[in-house]
Amino acid sequence: MLRLQSFQPVLRGEDLRAPMDIYQEAVRYLESHHVPVVVEAEPDVLEEDVFQEEAVSCFLSPLQTESIDFPDTPTLCSPEEMLERRLVVLKGILESEEVYLRELEALLMPMKALRASAGTSQPVLSSRQVQTVFYQVPELRDMHQSFYSGLKDRLSAYCQTHPSPGEEREMSHPGFELIVGDLFLKMVNQIGLYGGFIGNYEEAVEIVRKCTQSDPRFRTLAESMMSNNGADKARTKYTFEALLYKPLDRVTKTTLVLRDLLKTTPVEHKDYVALQETLRLSRSFLSGVNESSQRKREVTLSHGLRRQLMRDGFVVDVSEGDRNLRHLFLYTDLLLCTRFKHATRGKQDQYRFCWYLPLAGLKLRWVADQERSCDTNLRLHTIRTKMYLLRQQLQQQAKGYRGLHLAARSRKKLEQMELMLLTHSPHYRLELHSPSDKSHTLLFSSLYELEEWREAIYKLTTDNIETVPPDLLTLTSACVKLRMTQQPPLQSSNAVEDKEALCGTLSVAIHSACSLQQPTCVYVCVEVDGYEFYNKQAQTHSSVHSLNPHWDQELCFQVDGAQNLRVLCVGQSDGQDEAVLGKTTLKLESKSLIERWRRRTLQLGQVEVTLSLKYNPHPLEPPSSAAQEQPVFCVPIETVAQQEGVLVPHVVRCCVEEVERRGMAEVGIYRISGTTSEISMLKAAFNSNLREAVTRLRSAEVNAVSGVLKLYFRELPEPLIPTELFQSLARTLDIQDMDSRLVSMLSLLQSCPDANRHTFLYLIRHLQRISERQDINKMSLLNLATVFGPSLLRPPVAGVGHDGPAVDISQEVVVQVQVVFSYLQCNNLPEAQISVPYDTDPEDATTHI
Template sequence: MDVYQEAVHYLESQHIPVVVETEPEVLEEDVFPEEVVTSFLSPLQAESIDFPDTPTLCSTEEMLERRLVVLKGILESEEVYLRELETLLMPMKALRASAGTSQPVLSSQQVQTVFYQVPELRDMHQSFYSGLKARLSVHSQTDPSPGENREMGDASFELTVGDLFLKMVNQIGLYGGFIENYKAAVQVVRKCTQSDPRFRTLAESMMSNNGADRARTKYTFEALLYKPLDRVTKTTLVLRDLLKTTPTEHRDYPVLQEALRLSRSFLSGVNESSQCKREVTLSHGMRRQLMRDGFVVDVSEGEGSLRHLFLYTDLLLCTRFKHATRGKQDQYRFCWYLPLAGLRLRWVAVEERSSDTHLRTLHSIRTKMYLLRQQLKQQAKGTRGTVLAARSRKKLEQMELMLFTHSPVYRLELHSPNGKSHSFLLSSLYELEEWREAIFKLTTESVETVPPDLLTLSSACVKLRMTQQPPLHSTNTVENEKSLCGTLSVAIHSAHGLQQPASVYVCVEVDGYEFYDKQAQTHSSVLSLSPHWDQELSFQVDGAQNMRLLCVSQSDGQDDTVLGKASLWLESKSLSKRWKRQTLHLGQVELTLSLKYSAHPPDPPSSTAQQQPVFCVPIETVAQQEGVLVPHVVRCCAEEVERRGMDEVGIYRISGTTSDISTLKAAFNSNLREAVTRLRCAEVNAVSGVLKLYFRELPEPLIPPELFQSLARTLDIQDFNTRLVSMLSLLQSCPDANRHTFLYLMHHLQRVSEKQDTNKMSPLNLATVFGPSLLRPPKATLGQDGPAIDISQEVVVQVQVVFCYLQCNNLPEAQIALPHDTDAEDETTHM
C-alpha cells in the first residue's frame, strides 16, 4: 500500500470525508480549532500564487480595467481589515482602566503586551484606506459614462496610487514588532482565558459588524490577534496583483516596483526570523511548526516533477500546487510525507547528467533564454513594447522553469525505518546542504511522530507559503545595476583548519541568469591537513550578485561530507581585472582564494564547457589555460605517487597497464576533476606511467632543444660545484612554465630517491628513466651545420644532465602558480 492510500485510510478513520479520483474540497487552515475564524481573501489572490508568475497578455485598456478592479478589491479588503482591528481594540480602554483597580482583569503590563503595536497598525491602514478611497472616488467622478466617446487612458493614467502603497510599505516595519511580540500576546490571552472567567467571556464573544448588511461576526480574541499576521503575508501578493495590471509606461509602475521590493525584503527577513506565524494547530492539539520550505525536483515516481517541499518539526511534506479557477482558493495536493523519526539521509551527485542528450537539451533551453533576455533588453528601451515585453518575459520564465527541472545535479535520498524511501534533486549543493542540515538537526532531536491531518495540513500550505516562489531569476522585476555581467574568475589556493587529514575539494556556485554553468569544482586534494589546489575556475555571469562556496571531504568508499560553507556578496565596485586575495571562514575551515572580474556584454552560451586537452600540447599553452606555472597533471600525478608509491619497488621503472594509462590520459584531456578522482584509485604504476607519458608526448622537450649543446658542454667541467652553477644559470633562460615544472619534477624525484633503500630507485635510475623525455637535441634540418651526435652519446648527455640536477642540494624551489595577490593587502572575511 503506498503512502497516498495510507493517508486516505487514515483520514477516513478520523471521519474526514475523502473524494477519490476528484479534486478535494479546500479546507481552510484551522488556526484555532475551538472557534470559527473568519478570514478575508483579496479578489485576485486566487490568481496571484502560481509558478511561474507570468503576466496575462492583454491590451492597455484591458489592463487598466483590471487594475481598477484590483484597486476596488483592495479597498474592500482594507475596510474589512480595519473593522477587525477596531474590534480587537474595542476592549483596550476598559481593560486598561481595570488594571488600576483592586481586581484587574489584566495587569498594565499584560494590556501593553496584548495590544502591542495594534493602534499603530490601525492608524497606518486607516491613513492608507482614506487616501485610496478618496482617489478612487475622484476617479469615478471623472470616468467617462458609457455614452461618451472618450479616449481610453486619460482618467486611468491620471489615477496614481503608487505613492500611497509606498508610504504604507515604508511603515511596514511596524509589523516586525507585532510579529516578535505575537507569541507573548497569545500566551497572555490563553492564560487569562483559562484563569479568569471575566476575560474568558470577553475573549470568546467579540463581535464585529460586516458593513452595510449589518450582519455581525463572532470572533475569539486569539483569532483577531492572528489577523495582522494573515494580513502582512498578503501585502506582497496584493502588490504583485496590482503591478501585473499596471502598464509599464504608467507613472505608478516604478513606484509600485519599489514598494514590491521593500515588501519582499521585509517578508524575507520575517520568514527567517519569525517562527510563530508558521505554526499550524492540528486536531490532536499539538503545535506543529514549519521550519523550512522550498522547491525541489521530486524523482520518487521516476520522472522528475517540480514540487513544493515543507519541513515541519516532525515530518517532511511533499506537495504539488494546483492553481484554482477564478473565485476559488489555490490548493496544494498531497504527494507524500515522511516522519522524521529515524529518517536516514544520503546525498550523491547525479552521474547521468553528463549524457550528450542531456547536455544538448540544456544548451537548447539556455540559448532560447539568452535570446529572450536580449529581446527584453531591447524592448525595455522602447515605449511601445509592453505586450511584446510581457510575452518575452512569460517565455523566459517558462524556459527558466524548464531548466530548473532539467538541471539538478545532486540527489538527496531519504530512507524511513518503515521501508519508505523518497528522493529529490537540486542543482545547488549549497541549498541541498541547508536542507540536509535542517532535516538532520530535527532527526537527532527527540521527535514525537503524530499522524498528520493531511488535507488540513496541505491546505494550510497556501498561507504558509507566503511569497515563496520557484527560484527564477527572470521574475525579478527590478534590474540591479550592481550585479555582475561578464567574466568572474575564482582562484582557489589552499585551506587550513582541518581536524584530521582529508582529501578535499571546493565547490563554487554563482547566481544570475542560467545561460551558463553556475557551478564548478576543484579537483580533490591528496590526503592532507592543509590541502592546496591553486586552481582557477571561470564563470560567465549575467546578473550575478552572490557566490557560495563549500569545502567537501571525499573519503574512499564513503559519502562525501561538507566540512563548511559560506556565502559571499559580489559587488562590482569592489572587484576589478586585478586579482584580489581573500580569506573566508567556512565553519572551522579557512579557505584562501582570489577573485577578479571583467565586465563585458554577455556572450552567447556555448554548447558545452569543453576542457582543452593537455597531452601533446605545448606546456606554455597548458599552463596559460590553467592559470598556473606547473600543469595540474604533473602536480596531481606527483602528489599521488608521493602519497602511496614511495615504497613501491621500481616506481617509474615498472610501467603500469597500457589500458589504465590510456584511460587516465583521456580523462585528463577532458575533465580534470574526473581524472583526479580516477587517479586516487588507479594502480600507482599507472599513475607514474601517466606522468612519464605526459613529458614524453610534449611537442618540445621540457628543457628547450637549443640548450642541449650548452648543457652537454657543462658536463666537461671537472669541478662539480662549478658545473652546477653553470647548469642552474642555463636553466634560468628557460621559459617560466618549463623552468618551474622542471624544478618541481626534480624536487619530487629527489624525494623519491630518498627512499631508494626501499624502492630501489636511485638518482641515476631516475635520471635514466626521465632523461630521454626531458632533454633532446635540436631536430636536424636541411643544410644545418654543426657536429652530429650519435644516439649513444645523446643518451649519455640526457641521463648525466638530469643526474647532475638531481644531485644538487640547493636546487631553487618551484613556483607552482602565478601570483594572484597583486593588491597591496589581503582581506580576511569571516563568514
C-alpha cells in the first residue's frame, strides 16, 4: 500500500499549515481512487470544537463558554518572508535527500555479496530473487544522487554569495536569484522509475520475509543493516523490510514537498512555472499508480511483533508557547500525537495528525515548570470560582423537565471550564528528544500521570531499533477504533455522584521514609482527585542527604469528590535531574478517616513512606485566590507551631539539619556572620514558601544558614524562654551545687509552653553536638552560650506588668549567658519531641499497603 504521510524535514515553525495541507492532499488522493474517507471541514467552515483549545490559549475571557473558530489559514506574508521560508524548505529537502541516499546505500550494501552467493552451491538468494529484491533501487539511487548534488551545489553557491538576508526589497531580494525548478523538473521526469519499484514491491517484501524465516544467514543480514544517520552521524540499525519501504514512502512525499515548495515561491519567481509543472507531473504519476498496489498491509516491526497500541490519553502539547489539549497514542514503536474532533450529528468522530516520534533512541526528561505569572494565577482562580458556582447550581437544580434542561446546560458549562483548567493549569513538563533533533514538550497536572507515561515509554525504548515508518493517514484514522480512552479525565463528566467520595478537609501528615538504596535528598508529593476547585497537589520540603529522611510535615487539602490519594517519593541527587523513586495509589475510605488520624505505611516500590490521614467533612467555601503561606518570622512560636502542626518549627529544624550536614567543621560557626543579603533572601523565602526556602537553604552559604537560625530567635516577639521566668532563672544561678541548680532549672523549663520547651531542648541538643567538634570549629559551650543567650532569654520590660527590681544591663547579659551555659552543661536533658502526637486509636496498627 502507498502510505501517505507528511514530509517531516520541512514541517518547521515557518509553515504552520503543513500538517493540514498534507492531510487534505492525502484525502484528495484517496478519493480519486474511490477510497472512502471521512473528510474534515475546510478551515473556513470548521465545525464547533468542543475542546476550544484555541479560545483557551488566547485567554480571551476566563469564563467564556461559547465556541470560537480559529481557521488554520496562514497570515499573508511579504515576498521577502516567503523567500526566507523557501530557503528553509530547500535546506530541509537537502537534509532529507542526504538521509534518503544513505538509506538507499545501506539497502544496496549487501547486493554484491548476495549476487556473488547466487552463483555458489549454497546461495542465500537465487539470481532471480536478488534481481527482484533490488529491482530499480540502483537507478533510484543514481537519480537522487544527481538531484542531491545539483541542489547542494546551488544552495552552497547561493549561501556563499548571500550569507545572511539582505535589506533588498521585492524583486531585488537575493532569493529571486536562487533557481532550482529545473532540478526538480528533471527528477520528476524520471519518476517513472518508481512505477517499476512499486509494481515489484509486494513480491520483494514477500521474498525478504520468507527468507528471513527460513535462512539464518539471511535473517542475520536482514536484522543488522546499518546506516550512518542523523546530525551526529550515529549508526542506525534497520531491518531489510524497513529499508525496502523507504522508496515507497519517498514517492508519496514528493508531491507533498513540491506543494510546500510552491507555497513559499512567489508567483513572480522564475521557478514558479517550472514548479507548477513539476507538481502536475508528480500528481499525475501518483494518481496513475495501479490501485492494486495500494492494498492495506499490516506493519511488521523489526522485532517480529505487530504494531500495537500500548497506552493513550489526553495531554497538553506545547508548541511555540501555545498550549493545546491533544490525544496521545503510544504504540510499540512510536508516539502519535493527534487532535481529537467530536463529530457533528450523523458523522463519525475524527482525529487530525499533529506529530509523531519513533521510540528508537528517544530521550525523556521531566521538570517542574516555572512559577506562573500573577496574571495567569488570577485567571485560573476565576475559572475555579466559576466551576465552584456551577457545581453549586447543579446540586440545587430543581427536578422536572426544566430542571433537567438547566442541569444539562450547567454541566456543559462546567465541562468547558474544566477543559480550560485542564489545558492551562499543568506545570509538569515531559520533554521528548529524538536522535533526529526533533523535540516536543508535554504538560501534565499530575506528576503521578507523568511518571506512568514516562515508565511506559521508557520500557518500549529499551533496545528498540528503527521500525517500518508509519502510514500516518491509516494510523490516524484507526485511532477512533483503537483508542482506549474516550474522553478527557473530567470530574464533571461523571453522571453518577459517589456518596463515598470525600467533601471537606483531608489532612495528610508525612512522617518519614525508609529503605532508600543510598543516601539521597528526597521529598514526598501527594495528589488527590475530585473537582479541581482547590489545589489538588502538595509537596513536603526536601530532606537532607539521608537514608531515613524525616519530615513530620502536615499537608491539607480542600476536596470535593475525592476518592483516591496518590503518593510519590522523589529523589534529588546532586547535579542530576529529579527522579521518582516510587509511587502508589491509596483508596480513601471516609468512614475510617472521619475525625481521627489513621496511620499508614505505604510501599512505594522499594521505598516505604509512613504517613497519617484524617478527614473532616464539612460544606466547602468558595475557592480563595492563591495565598502565600503564613509568615514564620516575627510571629509567636506557638502560632507558627500550630500552623505547621508541629512542636519544633520547620525553619528551626531545617537550619539545624543543614548546619549539621555542612557546618560542624566550620570555624566560628554561629559566631561569624553570613552575608546579610543572603540571610534576608532566605528569611523572605521562609515567610512565603517553605519548600522553596529549603531548596535555597541547601545551596546557601552555611554561615548564612546559621545566621537565619539566629535571626529567627532574635526576632521572636516573645523570647523562647518566657520573660516571666527570667528572675526565677537568675536566682538559680546563686545555687552553688551544680546538680541542685540543674534540677531547679529543669523544673522551671517544664513550666514553659510545649512549643517553647521542645524547641529549646532541640536547639540545646544541637549546640551540644556543635561543641563536641570545638577542636575544629573553635565553638565551646561558653562561646555558644554567649552567642545565643541574649536571643533566647530576655528580662521583662520595666513598667510592663513587671513589679520586680530593675536589672542592670551588665547583669542582664551575665544572666542570659550563664543560664544558657548551665543548660548546655546538662547531660540528662529530656529528649525534644518534634511533632504533635497523632491521636490514632490503639487498634490502628500500622497498615502496610
